[in-house]
Amino acid sequence: MNRPLLRCLRATLSYDGSGFRGSQLQKTDRTVLSEVNRALTKVLAHPVRVKVASRTDAGVHATGQVIAFRTSAPRTPDEIYRALNGLLPGDVRVTECVEANLNFHPRHSAIAKEYLFRILRAKELPPTSRQYVLYIEEHKPFDIDLLKKCAKELEGERDFRSFSPRLETGENPVKRIRRVDVTEDAPLVEVRFVGSGFLYQMIRRMMGVLIAIVQGRESRDAVTMALENPETGSVRFNASPKGLFLEKVFYDENELSERVGQKD
Secondary structure, three states, X not given: OOOOOXXXXXXXXXXXXXXXXXXXXXXXXXXXXXXXXXXXXXXXXXXXXOEXXXXXXXXXXXXXXXXXXXXXXXXXXXXXXXXXXXXXXXXXEEXXXXXXXXXXXXXOOXXXXXXXXXXXXXXXXXXXXXXXXXXXXXXXXXXXXXXXHXXXXXXXXXXXXXXXXXXXXXXXXXXXXXXXXXXXXOOEEEEEEEEOOOOOOHHHHHHHHHHHHHOOOOOOOHHHHHHHOOOOOOOOOOOOHHHEEEEEEEXXXXXXXXXXXXXX
């Protein structure tokens, strides 16, 4: 009797991180992968261990998280897509499900990731926005031109260990940030990072020190000093996860080059 062929499927997730203790599996806490694994096990009728492109902290959101899983179940990607969304809770959704090569790994196959950090500067914080922005009262100091200038100092291939409280065993702290864009559409300020990869809490700490600089709570050369004197966890500022979104994971060099506006 012929055995069913083993297949790899790749799916893109969108989720509201407010109700999760992060993306990774934990023994007792509710996480994104605990919900996805539970639903997939029912859909495929066998236990599933999902691999994920990027670990996100509690409170961090995603519109472009990528997962992969293997199965010999005969269901089509579209059937799996529809069945999953019928079982998943309302704060996590599958936006795409396609066949992938068996050697595809959502993290190891990735060549870059794009994150968005949102800041709201207003007189009051709307209740409907409180889980999705970092709120800064509009009367407080905030030099947007200085933010743009200091953010550009993060671009390039650097040792970013100062912006992470810990490194995993054998982890390389040298990452390449391809582009940092700061845009303002009052009352919203958005900062986008495109990079080869990011250390634990790296974006939140980069944003933490940038905000401290533009509010006058830190010296203007703080970013340069942290990059030129790498020391694990030396940057103490840590922005709230509420304004952080994983927007996209890149697997295609041409798509990445088009995004960053340059060719290697």
